[in-house]
Every structure is written in structure tokens, then in C-alpha cells.
Amino acid sequence: MKKIIILVLLIILAILICSPILFMLGGSIMGNSELSSYLSPVLDNKSGFVHWSLIPNYPTLRSFVALLLDSPEFFVMFWNSIKMTLIILIGQLIISVPAAWGFARLKIPYKNTLFNLYVILMLMPFQVTMLSNYLTLDKLNLMNTQYSIILPAIFSTFPVFIIHRFFCSIPVSIIEASKLDGANKFQVFLMIGIPLGSAGIVSAMILGFLESWNLIEQPLAFLEDKTLWPLSLYLPNIGLELAGIAFAASIVAIVPSLLIFFGGQEHLEAGIAASALKE
Amino acid sequence: MNKNRNWKQHTDVLFILPSLLGVSIFVLIPFLDVIKRSFQNVTGENFVAIKNYSTIFHNRAFLLASGNTLKFIAICIPLLILFSLILAVVLKEKIPGAKLLKRVFLIPMAIPVASIVLLWRLVFHEHGILNGVLAGFSVQGQDWMNTNAAFTILVGSYIWKNIGYNIILWLAGLGAIPEAIYEAARVDGAGWWKSFVYITLPILKPTLYRITTLAFLNSFKVFREAYLVAGSYPHDSIYLLQHLFNNWFRELSLDKMSAAAVVVAIVIFIFIIIMKKALDKQEE
């Protein structure tokens, strides 16, 4: 009985937590006239209040059609996002996995100090280093190219922080055993570290994906050419006047995140979990 | 033998070298530049010692923004940690469908900031949904984002977004506690509450360090929501350090900006050290 009450409470909570998605989904298949009649109090500052109905009176895919067929800039931005995000993820994989292994398992002078430094840098808000970042990128001739977003993101210390925990949790005995078998440290890293840490790597990648998929400040600051902009800047740029398109764009933007999320859920959970554990 | 060990250590460094180089170029060196600028005037021509620092500590906007930011962190991190711990403990009690619920709680993480902002505008506007609902109960609504409620909304949005992630972090911590310990406690006559306080909590302490660090990291990200919804000058209660940095930058007040950035870095540094000392002694 007690369990049922708890379950009901949890389900109510879950619905509350997910209501924004349902809200957007409803809005994205609503006709323009229905939308504007609901939203007019906010749009035109009229008296009365915004109403909402989760299920539209006359569902239509017009907003999606308008977005996907008649907005070429949406496509450009969508592919920009895919491209930048993928490159960032590959980069992070190549750079941060060995680094995390190094910090977790190898003898490196000043390792702890360096790692603490990484954590502090990870926590710095973007605004703090924006100008200096700009100057650096400019010296490297990267301004107004997508590398100005990609390269700093690749060297983000966040995935190192996440993956590090995983490598720490691999039992020493396994590593010792493989060393006895004659494996050198690269082999240990490749044969033991990566497979046993794969859940962590995937979870770092998923979190990295969410982060790069939602970048806002960096592209605004470093990309002048709007054809290079990622999708995350498409939405802030459309007003409520185009609410239908805005909702449809939200839904389209969420889809890749959700796919990655649920596809990699097990890994993510295991990953998040392991990062909380002690060895 | 000695030579061999040296070589080995060098190759050890190779693992972190690419990362270290990149971090130095893109993060560390730029930050050193900020430190340098914090002791110079706006144009970077003259050394002004600690003048910039004394300026910002007399700057009302800086005091307000840092106060708000600290307040935000001080309120939302404990709340988030508490709520997610409660939910994690509940979910652990073998509830049917717990796995599905866990996933559902994670969904908010995937929603783009701009979409959230869109909803905020509709919900918390003077003529928005919330006031419409309140009007149904004959309660006078208000322009939520222009009152102290804005702060609460920001905290709520932060918790909403991050709770799923933290639940999983806690569940992992909880899952690692061997059942045998509880059995033993039960034999000794300890109730659920007693064993939670005396067994579960102490074991979870190191988990707390990571959770807090990650919660801290994510707390800086709420600025995006605040900025996109209310612009550069939101209600006083949600005027955060990032707003101030943004505005300083617009006015080209690099002197103040650099000094404030250094102060923020120092505060974060102290925070991390204290956290580590207090919660993570056994680590490493």
C-alpha cells in the first residue's frame, strides 16, 4: 500500500517534470490561428491570460513543413551543429581519454596539483576568459571559423574529470596481472583501461554531446558569419510571433539528444554511477 | 635500470601532454593574461597595482552580483542534493517501474536552453499561464520575472534540470553499500532511520564531493536561462556575476572585469580545497 502511494506520487512528479516536452509537442502540431489565439495575451500585451491545450483542436504538421522545407537556414544550422558536435566528441575522445588514464593510473610529477587545476579551470564561467580566449583564437587565425568553437571544446577538462573516476575504479589487481603477462603501459591502457572504462567514456561523450549541442555564448562571441552558426542559436533568434516554428524547432533539436540519451542510457547510468563511486 | 625508469616516466607524461598543451593554450594562458590585466588599466598600458581590486569591492553592482551568485549556489546546491537524495532513497526501495522513472527524470537535461526560455515566457509572463491559473482561484498574479519570485524560478529551473542526473549519482553511491552491513545493523536493533543516519550517510560522504563539484559546475549554467529570458538587466534578485561580466564587457571595463575574474577564480579555488579536505580525505 505504502509503495503504491509512493509510486503514484512519483508518477505525478514525473509527469510534472516532463510536462514542458508535452507542452512543446502540443504547440508544434498546432495550427497558426489556434496558437495565436492562445498566445495573444503575451504577444500583443492584451488583457486575459495565455491558455493552453495539450492536444490541439486541429493537429497539423504545417509548422514542421515550414521549418524543414521552407527554412534553409535551419538546415544549415542543423548540419553545423552535427558537424561541430561530432568533431568535438572525437577530439575529446582522443585527447581526454589518455589524459584521464594518465591522471588516474600513471606516475606523473605534480599530478594532484595539475588535476586540481583542471577542476578549477573546468568551473570557470565562460565570461571570465572570453576576451583572452578571443585574443588567443585571433592569434591562431581561428576567429570566425568553426574551429574557434571546436578546439577549445576539445580541450575542455570536463571529460577528463568524468573519465578519471572510472579509471581510478579499475581494481589494481587486474592491472598488475596484465603487467605480469608482459603488457607494457600502452597495452595496459588499450587492453584493460579502455574496455573497463568504456561506460565512463560513453557517459562523458553523452554529457559532452549535450554540452556542445547547447553551446550559446561561444558561437555568439566567436562566429560572425551566420552561416557557421549552430542550431542552438536558431531558437533564441525566433520570436514568439513564430511560436509554431519555435516549438517545432525545439522538438527537432531535442530529438538527437533524446536518441543519444536513450541509446546510451545504460552506459550513461553506469557511467554517472561509477563516477560517484570510490574504488 | 635508472635510465629505463626515466624513460618510463617520460612516456607517462605523454598521456597527459596533448591535453595539457591544449588546456594551456586555450584555457590556462588566456587566464594568466586575465591575471596580468587585473593589475593594469583599461588600455593595458599602465600598472595600477591593486586599484582595480579596491574598485570592484566598492562597486555596488559587483557586490550585488556576487551576493546573488553566492546566495544562489548556497541555496540551490543543498536543495538539489537533498531532493535528489530523497528520491534516490525512495527509488531504491524496489518500486515497480523505477528504471523507467529514472529515465524520465533525466529528460530535462536534454531540453535546449532556448526552448526552456520560450516556455518561461509563456508561463511566467504577466498574462501568462501561471497567472491564468491563479486567476482561476481568484489570486492576483504578478509579473513573475520582475519580482523576487524570479530567484525562486531560477532555483526551481536548476533543480528541475539537474535532479535526474543527481539521482543516478546517489543511486550509484547507495548501490555500493553492501546489504550485509544493514543486516548486521538490523540484528543490533537499529531501525531504518538509525541505519540511514549512522551507516548510509557516512559511506556516502565521498560521493558528496563529486556531486557537489558537478552541481557547482552546472549552477553557472543557469545564467543562460536568466539572460535569454530577462536580458542584461533582469530583476535585482537574479542579477548574477555573469550579467555583470557581460555588461562590463559591453562598456569595455576590462580592468574591473579581470580583477573580478581573478577574485572568482580564487573563491572557486578555496571552495574546491575546502570541499576536498572535508569530504574527500580518503581519496587518492
Added chain:
Amino acid sequence: MNKIFIRTIVLSLLCAIILSLTACGKVKTAEVPKGRYVEEDLSSNLDLGKDGYIYDLVRLEDNTLEIIADKKDVPLEVYISKDSGKTWSKKNISNSIIPTDNKISSATADEKGNIIIAYGLPKVYKGNIEYHTFDSKISYAKVDAVGKSTPLSITLPKITDITVYNSLHSIKVAANGDLFGVDGSGSVYQIDLANGKIKNKYTSNSGISLYTIVGTTLIAATSSKMAQYDITTGKALADLTILKDYIPITESGDFIMTNGIAKNELCFSNKKGLYRYILGGNLVERMVDGSLSSFSSLDMFNVDVVEITDGQYLALYRDKENKFSFMNYEYSKTIASVPSNELTVYSLKDNATIKQEILLFQKSNPDIRVIFETGLTEKDAVTAEDARKTLNTEILAGKGPDLIVLDEMPLNSYIDKGILADISDIMGAYIPKGELFENIANAYKKNDKFYATPLRFDVPVMFGGQETLNKITDLKSFGDYIVDFRKSKPNATIFGFNDGAQLVRELFAVNADSWINEDGTVDKNKLTDFISLTKYIYKDAIKVANPKVLFSMQTRLASGQSSKNSKVKAFDSFWPLSVNNGTDQLSIGSISWKSDLMHITSAISNKSSLNYKMFNEEKKYFEPLTVVGINSKTANVENAKKFLTYLLSEEGQKVDLLGGFPINKNVFSEVMKAKDLTEEIGSVNNGIKMVMPSEKQFTDFTAMMEQLKTPIFQNSIILDAVLEASDKCLNDEISVDEAVNSIIAKINLYLSE
């Protein structure tokens, strides 16, 4: 499941590697060849007068150029040029076939010089320039090379439901001798000139707006594509997808298509330049760069282009006054393909005056290329805030623009932080000679140095009965005046405005400095007075407003859009004429064109009790327009100064697309003395006969201009805060106190940063 998932990830990563190798970053453009096309204004002797019009420009087979035109009272005139357009001589032809009162609707000529005309009874619209439409029957005739004319009988099928008459316009003769033209439904007809029979009809579902014939191919532009047809068979060919992106989506006037000399050569132009495309090829060549030529001009439109000899082009332009001019484009090997010096001009918002100045400056300085950048575009909603930040980052990195238009930019902060260069030397070259309005320039002096200067200005004034004006000296007395006035006339309107935001903006501009203290704090009592008086004035106006304008006056500020939509000008032009007939007691606005002054003085001549005055006799406000300064970090100081010098020079100051009076005094008095506004002078408007201001009225006005000393208050952050709160306050959503508190909270935060 997991394995599949990991494989998918690995696979997509591989794809991405490949992608990253091929894409990302900027596309590298191929190196431009040496040499470039140079524009030369032929300043030809052709003068058709204001009501003349050129219908077609054609190159005959003997390389003579022929123009088919008309003039006031002459329905058809033909001119020929043997020297590629420099001099034109009239050709003797008979125009007797065109009945009196009829006008040409479209005309062309074939390679031999035979002229085909379409004509009919026009509907005439008189505006600044005269224009016509035709909705009656159109006749066609052929006028041969020796001037003899024969009627042509061409009958088109009717377009159902649209018009009674259907006719051809934009007619052309193809090399095979057939006549082409577009009808009212957007179809192209091919007509055998020998018998007037329709050979073929070409239709496209979105309607053909423009076409040309290259060899035996008809190329037709619709709003969405470029279609191709074979005129020997009448069949459609594959669309020219390669040209799709060149069709401007907006006005067709920005797009011209013609055939080149070679049999398969298509020429076309848009605002970005002149292009050549060889049919069947996959390369579109830009021959002339629009930004370095008149193609990009904002006060001239390219109406026709002919290739005179291989690779030499003649373009015909028409300006807003209907004046035609010819530009020759010839390739020069000696001039560097790209001007060696680049100069960047930045403006937060689009600025037509500056764009036109750039074009003219480049003409006299072919070695300098000026690039115009805007921070905000209409299409995407980057906030002004973001745009300013982007500009700042660039300036700090030494990559900023050379010249900055400072309208709506943090001017004082830029001066304080050393972003703007000292331009005292430039100002010093003009001011001592008395060539500039020193009082306007001096308002921008800081620590005895000049860092910025407005190029133009206007003056906010009140217009009304002298007695009324005497009573109103500030906002407070304005309120008192209304109270007093209402006692006798409870329902009469006092003055009009577009909407609440506009009223606030205007009152803010001339009052805000009274409630902001020297030390940067806000005087709460004075701000409360300002908001409550503004509200009182607004409410009073709404109460008595004419129902027709009430809706507009009550328009609310769109949420969150205040700064993006804020206008460059605080004040609207105003309409003193309704004061004259007693509808209004007052009119508020700015005098920014000579015609504004004329309206005022005409009303005064009509009723001598009327007058105009400045808002504040002590502060003597003016509204600066297009304030410019030079980036102190630019390496290009010389050229930037050269451009600024030009902007202040007599030549540069004559360009006027946005209004406002020139800061250059010589140009100002020239504008005042000019015998223009001929259309309006003498006409009767709202019962007032329009007359040119008298000598004394000009002198008085000039004297007033010489006294102006304070720029109106401009600060977009403070203005936004005030607009947002007052919008709610005027509409009774919040009280005056709440509005004041919210404004103070924001402004104090801003000022304390």
C-alpha cells in the same frame, strides 16, 4: 543492443572525421586575376527632361547604339550614338502613328534599327515624377529604319477574370526576327512579325517577370527559378539551376538580364554587380563588382545593360528624379583587381546615407575599397547587446572597423576607454574657416579634443500659437497648460502622436538629463514627476482622441522588443498643418528636411499668430544623426581620416537619404537657397498655400541652428528601462511609483557598474 550502439557511434565518428577533413571553417576563394573593371560616368549629352523616359537601349548590328524614348509632349523619340554612348544625336522619324494623348507602353528595336512600339491611352499619376499605367487597348506598330511607320495587328487571348484587354510589355525582337513580350498573366509570347500570328506561348506556374533571348534560347526568370526554352521548337529545356541564387527575391527592379555579343552569352546584373554566363557552362563570372560601382547605388537603379564590344559594357541608370545616366565598364589591366587599401565602416543598424557616401568616395578614390558592416540585420534577431559585444571583442583585438557610426553605441565609454582616435586635426581644418556648425561639433568636444562628430542633425521643436508656446516651458508647465485648457475646452485635441512609446521617447529625449544627476544617480522625485506628467499627458490625449487614431495611439510595446525596434531617430517628422486649421493646439516633432520648415513657415504666413520654438530655451537641444568616430587602434588611420574628411566636405555632405541638416554650413546654406520643392510650392494643403520660406525666415532658422548646443539624451539602456516601465504605467498595469521603482532599480544597477 549495446554492441550495436557502440558500433553506431564508432561509425558516426568515422563519418565525422571524413566530414571534418572536407568541411569546416571558411571556404577559400580562388585567387582573383589581376586587373578589374572600372566604371566611367559618360555624362552624356542626352537630356530628356523630367517627364522623358527611355524604353529600350539596343545595340544594332553595325555597333550603333539606339535609344527609344519619349519626352514631354513628344510620344516617340529615337537617339543614336556612334561613340559607345558618349554623344547622342536625334534620329528623324515620324511619330504621327501615335494618336495624341497616347503614350508608349513598351518599345524595342531589332538589329537593323527597325523599331517596334506598343502604345495606348495612359492613366497618368502625378507625383514627384509622373508615371502611367495602361488598362485600355494597346496598339502595336513598326517604325522602320528610314522612319516610315506601319501598324501591326497582334491579338492576344484574354486573361480570364482579370482585365478586358491583354497586352504585351517588355517587348524584344530576337535575332530570328520574331517579336517577344510578356502579357498580363506573366506568359511570354513569340509572335511572327510578318503576320502578327502567335508562334509560341511560354508559361511558368509562378509567372515570368523578366526574360531575354540568347541565340535561340529564351531565358525567363520567375520568382523562384530560371527557366529555359528553345524558341525554334517552343519546348521547355532544363532549368538553369546555376543562376537561381542570383535572382533577387524582392524587387525585380534590382535585376536586369540581357544577351551578350557572343551567340550563347547571357549578361545579367543585380545590386552585387554585373555577371556573365555562357549557356551550357558551369561558371558564372562576375565582371563588375557591385560594391565598387553604381550597381549597388541606393539612389540610382540599373535599368538596362548592353555589351558594346567584346567585354565592354554600357549600363543605363535611372535615379529617383527620373534622370538617366550612362556608365561605361571597361577592363583595366593596370588597376589592381582589388583596391590595395581596405577601409571598414561599422554601423549598428543599416544606414543608407553612409552606404551612398561609400560609393561616391570609392569613385574618387579607386585605390580604396570601403566595406560596410552592420551589427544588426533585420532577418535574424541578434540583440543590439550581442552586436555591441562582438564589436568590442574585435576592437580590443585590433581587428575592429576603421570608422564607427556611433549611433546607439556607448559613445562616452568609448571615449573614456581610448577606443576613439583624436580627430581634432580634421575638425580643426574645417572649424576655423567657419565651414561647420561649430556649436554642433563642440557639443562633442571632450577635454578640448574631438573624438566624434555628427554628420547631420535635426532640431526638435514645438509648433503652435505663440500664446500657447509661451505657456509651455517644460514638462511641468505643459501639464499646467493642459489643466488650464481643459477648463474651457473639455473635448478638443491638443496634439497627436503615433503611440505611447513614441510619446515617451520624445519626452525622454528632452527631459531625461533633468532627472539624472551629475554623479550618475537618479533623482527620484524628478523621475516621478516625469513619469506622472507623461502619463497625464498621454491619458489626456487618449481621452479626447479621434476614434480613427485612437487604436494606433494605444498600440503597446511588443514584449522584449524595445531595444531591437527602437528607432534611430527619437523624433518623428511632424505635421504643423493640423494646428493651422485648429484641430490641434500643438505639434511636436523635429525639423529634419527643408520641407518641414516650409510647412511651418507656410502655416505661419497663413496665420501669423503661429510660431515654433525649441523644447528648452536653455539647453537648446538638437538631435545628432550619424555620429562617426575613428577607431584609435586601426592601422589605417590615414585612409579613415581621408574618408571622414570627405564625409564632412561639401561633396560628401550633399548626400542626403535619411534627412537631417548637414553639419557643413556651406552645404546647409546651399540647401536653404536651392530652388527645389517645386512640386509642393504653390499647391494647397489642408487649406494652406505652400510658399518658400522668406529670406528672413531662413535667416531666423539659420540663427536658431547656430545656437543649438545640447544633444538630446541618448542612452539605449536607460531608454529601454523607461520604455518598458512606462508602457505598463500608461496602460494602468502598474502605478507611477512602481514604474519609478523599477526604472530606478535597473538604472542604478547600470550606473553602478
